Amino acid sequence: MISVLLAEDEHLIRGALTVLLGEEFDLRVVADTGRGDEVLPLALEHQPDVAVLDVNLLDVSGLDVAEQLHRHVPSCRVMMLTSLGTPGTVRQAIERGVNGYLLKDAAPGALAEAIRKVAAGHRVIAPELMLAAWESRTNPLTPRETEILRWASEGRAVRDIAAAAQLSPGTVRNYLSSSIAKLGARSRLDAVRLAREAGWLIPAPGRAPSQDTSP
Structure with a gap:
């Protein structure tokens, strides 16, 4: 059985x-x-x-x-x-x-x-x-870059991502910039779109995203 x-x-x-x-x-x-x-x-x-x-x-x-x-x-x-x-x-x-x-x-x-x-x-x-x-393409992002970009896709502000990831805001911006460059994206929103279409950003359920999308 x-x-x-x-x-x-x-x-x-x-x-x-x-x-x-x-x-x-x-x-x-x-x-x-x-x-x-x-x-x-x-x-x-x-x-x-x-x-x-x-x-x-x-x-x-x-x-x-x-x-x-x-x-x-x-x-x-x-x-x-x-x-x-x-x-x-x-x-x-x-x-x-x-x-x-x-x-x-x-x-x-x-x-x-x-x-x-x-x-x-x-x-x-x-x-x-x-x-x-x-x-399909292999995800070029590191696990940390993927995590940071996923949080950004939820509408979280950089300061909120930094607090959640226990990083400085400057480090979070560096991760986002690296993700944009690796994906060949034009912006953060474009990077999120490309990563979502490829299936690399699986939503983290149960989170209430912030509406502040400031850098």
Whole structure:
């Protein structure tokens, strides 16, 4: 029996997936949640074979949750289930060691079969997503530059970003300038646009962005 932990913030979808997987003879949903911060405690408690995570959970990025599981529950394999198939996001998932990536509009039986393959040690990526990820650019930004640009994309002022990142405002401006140069952007807003289109800026859920966009 393959035990599954399911994290999906839309209640109707989570309920439907729980019923769908429950009809499979060899799959059992041992825990489900709509919050990213509950995944690790549930995984530590239930030790599931596979965690199926939505990329954009309300409070934490599914990719960040995947990293937590790899670090603290290495026996649990991770599959992303999402409606967002941007090449950059898929590439980030692959680079972070996610074992599977499936779109929510996949055929009902495809999810169960993908979970079985992931549990058996295989990597399962929807073919169209794999091709798009293969052809996409690698994110040229460092993790710190990506984080700073993501905060800027939320409308945070430089002083607020500096306080959150525990950096000086001058250092934050340097990171933003570096990001603009690496992306070949015309401005900060253009850099945000390019990074979003590439799928490199996954929103940090649960944050209330500042409306002050001054430099």
